[in-house]
Amino acid sequence: MNDMVYRDPTAPVDARVRDLLPRMTLREKVGQLNQRMYGWDAYRRTPDGGFELTDALRAETDRFAGLGALYGLQRADAWSGVDHTNGPGAEDGAALADLVQRHVVERSRLGIPALFVEEVPHGHMALDGTVLPVNLAVGAAWDPQLYEHIAACTAAELRARGGHVALVSALDIARDPRWGRTEECFGEDPYLAACLTDALVRGMQGERSEEGHFADDHAPVVLKHFAGQGATVGGRNSAESELGPRELHEIHLPAARAGIRAGAAAVMAAYNEVDGMPCSGNRALLTELLRERWGFDGLVMADGLAVDRLARITGDKVTAGALALDAGVDLSLWDEGFVHLGEAVERGLVDEEVLDAAVARVLRLKFQLGLFEQHGPTTADFPAHGREVSTTLARAAITLLRNEGSVLPVPATVSRIAVIGPQSATPAHQSGDYTAPQRAGTSVLDGLRHLAPPGVDIRHAPGCALTGDDLSGIPEAVAAAAACDLAVLVLGGSSARTSGTEFDANGAALNAVSEMTCGEGADLAGVRLGEAQYALLDAVAATGTPTAVVLIQGRPHVVPESADRAAALLTAWYPGPWGGEAIAEVLLGHREPTGRLPVSVPRSAAQLPVYYNHKDTEYGSYVDESAEPRYSFGHGLSYTSFTYGPPRLSRNIVTVDVTNTGARYGRTVAQLYIRRLRTSVWPRTLELRGFQHVGLKPGESRTVGFHIGTRQLEQVGADLETAVRPGTLEIRIAESSRAALTAVPVVVDIRH
Numbered sequence: 001m002n003d004m005v006y007r008d009p010t011a012p013v014d015a016r017v018r019d020l021l022p023r024m025t026l027r028e029k030v031g032q033l034n035q036r037m038y039g040w041d042a043y044r045r046t047p048d049g050g051f052e053l054t055d056a057l058r059a060e061t062d063r064f065a066g067l068g069a070l071y072g073l074q075r076a077d078a079w080s081g082v083d084h085t086n087g088p089g090a091e092d093g094a095a096l097a098d099l100v101q102r103h104v105v106e107r108s109r110l111g112i113p114a115l116f117v118e119e120v121p122h123g124h125m126a127l128d129g130t131v132l133p134v135n136l137a138v139g140a141a142w143d144p145q146l147y148e149h150i151a152a153c154t155a156a157e158l159r160a161r162g163g164h165v166a167l168v169s170a171l172d173i174a175r176d177p178r179w180g181r182t183e184e185c186f187g188e189d190p191y192l193a194a195c196l197t198d199a200l201v202r203g204m205q206g207e208r209s210e211e212g213h214f215a216d217d218h219a220p221v222v223l224k225h226f227a228g229q230g231a232t233v234g235g236r237n238s239a240e241s242e243l244g245p246r247e248l249h250e251i252h253l254p255a256a257r258a259g260i261r262a263g264a265a266a267v268m269a270a271y272n273e274v275d276g277m278p279c280s281g282n283r284a285l286l287t288e289l290l291r292e293r294w295g296f297d298g299l300v301m302a303d304g305l306a307v308d309r310l311a312r313i314t315g316d317k318v319t320a321g322a323l324a325l326d327a328g329v330d331l332s333l334w335d336e337g338f339v340h341l342g343e344a345v346e347r348g349l350v351d352e353e354v355l356d357a358a359v360a361r362v363l364r365l366k367f368q369l370g371l372f373e374q375h376g377p378t379t380a381d382f383p384a385h386g387r388e389v390s391t392t393l394a395r396a397a398i399t400l401l402r403n404e405g406s407v408l409p410v411p412a413t414v415s416r417i418a419v420i421g422p423q424s425a426t427p428a429h430q431s432g433d434y435t436a437p438q439r440a441g442t443s444v445l446d447g448l449r450h451l452a453p454p455g456v457d458i459r460h461a462p463g464c465a466l467t468g469d470d471l472s473g474i475p476e477a478v479a480a481a482a483a484c485d486l487a488v489l490v491l492g493g494s495s496a497r498t499s500g501t502e503f504d505a506n507g508a509a510l511n512a513v514s515e516m517t518c519g520e521g522a523d524l525a526g527v528r529l530g531e532a533q534y535a536l537l538d539a540v541a542a543t544g545t546p547t548a549v550v551l552i553q554g555r556p557h558v559v560p561e562s563a564d565r566a567a568a569l570l571t572a573w574y575p576g577p578w579g580g581e582a583i584a585e586v587l588l589g590h591r592e593p594t595g596r597l598p599v600s601v602p603r604s605a606a607q608l609p610v611y612y613n614h615k616d617t618e619y620g621s622y623v624d625e626s627a628e629p630r631y632s633f634g635h636g637l638s639y640t641s642f643t644y645g646p647p648r649l650s651r652n653i654v655t656v657d658v659t660n661t662g663a664r665y666g667r668t669v670a671q672l673y674i675r676r677l678r679t680s681v682w683p684r685t686l687e688l689r690g691f692q693h694v695g696l697k698p699g700e701s702r703t704v705g706f707h708i709g710t711r712q713l714e715q716v717g718a719d720l721e722t723a724v725r726p727g728t729l730e731i732r733i734a735e736s737s738r739a740a741l742t743a744v745p746v747v748v749d750i751r752h
Helices: 013-023 026-032 055-063 093-107 135-141 144-160 180-184 190-205 245-252 254-261 283-293 317-327 337-346 352-368 386-397 444-451 474-482 531-542 561-565 579-588 737-742
Strands: 043-045 051-053 069-071 115-119 165-169 221-226 266-269 299-302 399-403 416-420 457-461 486-492 547-552 568-571 642-644 648-650 653-660 666-678 687-696 701-707 727-734 746-750
Touching (some): 013 352, 026 337, 043 093, 051 093, 093 115, 135 190, 135 386, 144 165, 144 190, 144 386, 165 190, 190 221, 221 254, 221 283, 221 299, 245 254, 254 266, 299 352, 317 337, 317 352, 337 352, 386 579, 416 444, 416 474, 444 579, 457 474, 474 486, 547 579, 653 727, 666 737, 687 701
Parallel strands (some): 069 115, 115 165, 165 221, 221 266, 266 299, 416 457, 416 486, 486 547
Antiparallel strands (some): 642 653, 648 653, 653 701
16 A cells, blocks of 8 residues: 555645556546536435435446546536435535545545536536526626635535536627527626636635645636637527637637636537537647647546537547547546547557546546545535625626616605516526526515615516516506506516426527526527517506616617616626615615626617627618617716726826716726727727726716736737737727727837
């Protein structure tokens, strides 16, 4: 035993890997690269309320004398069929993880533990796990520091439950809001996404030791999806991505580059293809770019069943697995192709040295997590921060788009409020896709009833459903609005999956049942709300009662022109189970609206795309419709007003004076954009290159400064390398991308 260096916790990680790898048989090595099982098939509840392991788990561990990784041991949703009656909750999730891990180690000749890989799209997707607002809401908060803190809390919760590795969407850029997975994007802008990806990695992974060890309350991150999945054609899930190399490097790779620089432990190869080659088989992407040019030494995981899809190119699943491994994939997900890697090596389809390198990366991560020393959960106490953390982020994301006549915050003279709409009393529809069943939540109606001043009469009428054209409930809603001083009309979409949803083999929804209008597999052609919702909006606005429209959604839906008859419009995205409380706080003025749009809001699907940072060409308009978005990227109002002075440049600092010209405290987000005038490659109209929150009292002014360095000036050249290049550019600072187009610029010349 003394000569088993891999058993020595004081030995360097690489030495432990070098010692263990030659001891392994080809069969055992292949097992480390497989992640075949759905985790919920590994256990079942016993009559006494405990858990027992299944024959399926025993068969899987016997197959390769161990287990490389297990996906979704604690996943709960309609696809897995796990709910509060049969799945692990906060009180017993860690014990289940320990039970499974002990079995894996006992079945492994060398005592190699498994990686427990969990979905953490917006909080740990487990029963009693904290559900956060979706990524689009994170983008709307424009606050990397807040997100880093929340990511750290999420990692602590995951590790307390016995999970090890977090699958987190971060790299997809929202370029077409018809795509159902828009909610998983930080927004349409690569710089904003890069800032938030950096915060995500630093928060979840924390400070690692020189050997790369993770603290007991932090977790390695798998950043998904790499790369270009947000460029899906027609907004259809898993469709082709028509990407030229420049578009890929300028728009779809900066977030990944930021995550790698921050030390991300792993990335997930996406479903889409890049220039004819699917990402999971794309050596130019996974090896030549990611590993050789960027220096990434972490793990590459394939998306679910993506390896087997390569058989369309190679002819069968054995050669598909060999192609993926040789391209740079280390760990599969549910695929059959990686099961046959031993055969692929023996047939000479892939070198065993390539397989060994992948196995070494898997083992290294296990050593860095300390799994060989401790098989059970590493954190004793389950964190109890969930509701406050989720609500804090929900508050930060609420974005006020319109506020005519200062109908918000709700004036003290209002004594009767009608709370109307299909999203007004349904906390189940406030969370995004990939959400476990919830025990509780707070709707907008709940929040207003709880927080409104004593004596305010709160009336409620749903009016209609989220989908369909049933108008029978509208008369009741109109009567409620007409009898009140203010109508709060809560509209939107839903990503909630139900037991009637049919799923593809990879978990994507095949049919959007009931009220599901967003999420993976729920793409829209028209980006419209349910037709009855538009009729309800028209009818309530026609009463003449001042109306505040609240949108709870996972993508920017089309807001009809009739919304101009509503005095106020705000969006909360999917704010999580307790988002209704945060919305009520903003409506009543207990909190300021501080969110800013991370995406442009279209007038109709016919004008797509409408992202702000298109190429700087002479864009024409349409004869029948404006080509401009309804609300631009970066837009968001406060309950006060601000002015921005002209920018001043001194050395490498640009400053601007921001003044609160209103009657109450408020926060604005100063946004720095550059516009390239002379450059070696065709420029974009504007590029976000910095932002700062500025809180000011009435009449207060503050000088805000931005450092102008490499990150602000660099661009992708003709050689597809990112660097600072000679040219002339303008720096503009404003409160939105649209305002930046007319803001006073300062001109900068860049020389060699």
